[in-house]
Amino acid sequence: MKTRTRHGIILIGVVSVLTSLLFLYNSSFTDAPEDQMQSDGHQMDILQQQTSHLEGYSSIIDHKPLRMHCKSCALVTSSGHMTGSGRGAEIDRKECVIRMNDAPTQGYQRDVGQRTSLRVVAHSSMQRVLRYRLELLNSSQNTFFIFWGPGNYMRQNGKGLVYNNLRLLKQMMPKLQVYVISRLKMQHFDELFKKETGKDRKRSNSWLSTGWFTMAIAVEICDRIDVYGMIPPEFCKSPKLELSVPYHYYEPAGPDECKMYLSHEQGRHGSHHRFITEKRVFANWARMFNIHFYQPDWRPAPVTKNSTDS
Template sequence: QPLRMHCKTCVLVTSSGHLTGSNRGNEIDQAECVIRMNDAPTKGYGKDVGNKTSLRVIAHSSMQYILRNRNELLNVSHGTVFIFWGPTSYMRKDGKGLVYNNLKGMNQILPQLKLYVITRQKMLQFDELFKRETGKDRKVSNTWLSTGWFTMIIAIELCDRIAVYGMAPPNFCRDRRHRSVPYHYYEPSGPDECRMYISHEWGQKGSHHRFITEKKVFAKWAQIFNILFFQPDWKPESLAINHAEIKPLL
């Protein structure tokens, strides 16, 4: 069944190291709905990222982390909605779909879980949206859309107002004085966020996320929809947009 969910106020919490030491947890938990991504934990980090989770968008590549930490991340009593995405081959229902098989097993163990998947039709729409907004064909440019891309679109569909926490502006890494933070707040010794962004943005061999390109699109959408950015706090630069000509996202 399609997801029936609507929130007046949403907080989209990224997994960025910008959240470390922010003390924004209580502020985040005040929102009607809190959206998180992949296996980003709240336990032990609540002071900075909050404890509430209304919806979690999960990539196929994070499935094993979710299963390994299911006692924390799949807490049925919280009533969290889970949306999974992955390549069509991973969602096959003929016994060969890796993600589908895992979801089926999870549903048998925890039948109360609210599990949803992004359909093939939606995946194609998200690809087309990327091409429309950037002028680049996802496959031709060897691009993997990020979980953040899917999550932002889902948030726009479900929420009247969105506050994004932990997302730096598109030009952040170009400033030589930029603050160095880990890619994940829960992996303080992990890779540097800007190094990760730049290596993916300009990578040619293999498939890469285009994090900076996606952020440029988000900055544009923020001027069309009701989206604000915090930690770091920033406002998108003014763009010449004819609101009357903006087509629906999907």
């Protein structure tokens, strides 16, 4: 009884510290400093190399590399397009199931499945993950968690507030498999964005989305990726688009997905996710790798060859 009480007190402390941290982070979101270092780029063929261990992802306590490889993966987005899909059993048949942030499965199994092999979590979603810890953490001993965040919050020198809270979480739940993305790997993801889009992420006032990290990680881990709930790049520009689809399947009264995507894509002041730009990149990757899109079902159009090409 005393042990449970002590753990409860510690957990309340974690939530309190984390709440303060997220308030601090949100208040300085647009001008939070990041570590800067020149990189020689991050080629897609490097991402594609599936090995028994993956560089750039280290466990929170002993800093061991992530060891994960799957022949088939279901990458389940949080999109409202998953509502009523009935894809749950199909998703659960994949060797590995990848989810993002705090997207739940309980109550949504018929549409999104119930298994989770890997969950990629943004630093800004930590509070919500803790809030739903009974589902997302307590029953997830077989799930790998990869957390990402800006360098000043993920430092391992005692000054990274998010990193420190993850260490405390791991001490409270020692069986939890918690990994973080290294500083160099984060820089590689930035370089990958620039290589694929021709745009410098920082100069364009952009923040990579959790979807970007998740798709890139999946390319490293999976031989085949079946993506569920991701719309094609031009979907939100369709003149026939009338149906409102929520941004998250578990928040039916939340913001409209296309309105969210378009407002971020067109935003020029402050920092924004470039959701549609990222989806153009994913469509390009699907032309090179074993990536397939469902709910809605679509495939990238073939690249049209210039008539002057021989």
